[in-house]
Amino acid sequence: MRNFLALVLGTLFGIILVKAEVLSWFRIQEMFAFQSIHMFGIIGLAVVVGALSVFIIRKMGIKSIEGNVIELKDKAPQYKSAYIGGTIFGLGWAMTGACPGPLYALIGSGTTIMILTVVMGILGVLAYAALRSKLPH
Amino acid sequence: MNSILVWLSQPWPWYVAGPIIGLMVPLHLILLNRTFGISSSFRHVCAAIIPNNLDFLKYDWKSETWNLIFAVGILGGAFIAARYLSTDAPIDLSQAAIARMADFGITDLSGQHPKQIFEWSSLGDWRTLLLVVGGGFLVGFGTRYAGGCTSGHAIMGLSHLQLPSFVAVLGFFTGGLLMSWVFLPLLFA
Numbered sequence: 001m002r003n004f005l006a007l008v009l010g011t012l013f014g015i016i017l018v019k020a021e022v023l024s025w026f027r028i029q030e031m032f033a034f035q036s037i038h039m040f041g042i043i044g045l046a047v048v049v050g051a052l053s054v055f056i057i058r059k060m061g062i063k064s065i066e067g068n069v070i071e072l073k074d075k076a077p078q079y080k081s082a083y084i085g086g087t088i089f090g091l092g093w094a095m096t097g098a099c100p101g102p103l104y105a106l107i108g109s110g111t112t113i114m115i116l117t118v119v120m121g122i123l124g125v126l127a128y129a130a131l132r133s134k135l136p137h
Numbered sequence: 138m139n140s141i142l143v144w145l146s147q148p149w150p151w152y153v154a155g156p157i158i159g160l161m162v163p164l165h166l167i168l169l170n171r172t173f174g175i176s177s178s179f180r181h182v183c184a185a186i187i188p189n190n191l192d193f194l195k196y197d198w199k200s201e202t203w204n205l206i207f208a209v210g211i212l213g214g215a216f217i218a219a220r221y222l223s224t225d226a227p228i229d230l231s232q233a234a235i236a237r238m239a240d241f242g243i244t245d246l247s248g249q250h251p252k253q254i255f256e257w258s259s260l261g262d263w264r265t266l267l268l269v270v271g272g273g274f275l276v277g278f279g280t281r282y283a284g285g286c287t288s289g290h291a292i293m294g295l296s297h298l299q300l301p302s303f304v305a306v307l308g309f310f311t312g313g314l315l316m317s318w319v320f321l322p323l324l325f326a
Binding site for chain 1: 148149151152154155156158159161163164165166167170171172173175176178180182183187189191192193194202203204206207208209211213214215216217218219222223228230231233234237238246248249250251254255256257260265267268269270271273274275276277279281282283284285286287288290293294296297298299300301302304305306307308309310311312313314315316318320321
């Protein structure tokens with residue numbers, strides 16, 4: 001059931017990413033150069049709706065459709081890794097014009113060279129896994 | 138009928154797209170009882186297919202199969218949207234962005250990604266190689282080091298008022314601005 005719903009949500013999200021143009025390198029460059037409200041407005045409003053949803057779910061004690069308590073784990077309080085890792089990702093985001101969701105969407109919508117980018121992303125995870133104990137967190 | 142198709146194929150303005158993307162947060166929580174986040178899928182693939190003996194990749198990735206299926210859904214959804222719910226019109230960028238692209242030597246603004254760079258036939262160009270291959274590596278390494286990407290940290294984490302996510306987003310923009318203002322102008326000089 002969860003897998004089926006994940007497929008439905010993923011499909012929906014893929015459509016949204018194309019319709020919102022957030023998978024576009026042009027839009028990402030425009031954002032980092034502060035030349036349009038497009039991306040900032042999207043991320044900002046997404047956070048507003050997301051935060052309101054989390055607030056309501058907690059306040060009203062809404063359960064999942066399977067009737068379970070919704071688990072919201074806190075992110076690990078590791079600030080060095082959040083900042084350094086975030087900066088490394090930010091460099092890659094501006095280079096590829098895509099974060100992981102849009103990378104999948106780009107492949108689906110025909111920019112198939114992004115397959116290489118995803119493969120390299122997976123190798124990036126492998127490199128992180130190998131170096132993890134030596135990196136500051 | 139035809140006018141419905143025309144309407145369906147228009148891109149969404151940011152004030153429509155933003156709230157709809159935000160709905161991914163409650164949809165994940167209520168339907169899947171999982172938090173929204175996509176970059177973990179790279180880790181699951183890595184753990185599933187690359188033989189290794191690394192602690193970070195020793196975990197029960199099979200219990201996170203939904204995340205990989207979500208990624209497959211994105212592929213399919215984007216295929217449908219690009220084929221049936223889009224026009225060929227170039228993205229309506231700001232004049233300033235169009236001028237900047239021209240400074241970069243990018244004049245073909247059709248499609249979602251610049252065809253001059255992100256095409257298989259451009260792989261011989263070292264700039265394409267750097268952006269596609271090097272950029273991908275940084276996205277994978279950085280998201281795992283930071284513990285999330287735009288969805289997991291910026292949207293899910295900030296929605297849940299997580300301080301590490303706020304710090305991560307500061308990092309995203311540190312790296313992005315550095316690339317955008319310092320390195321890319323050198324690359325396209």
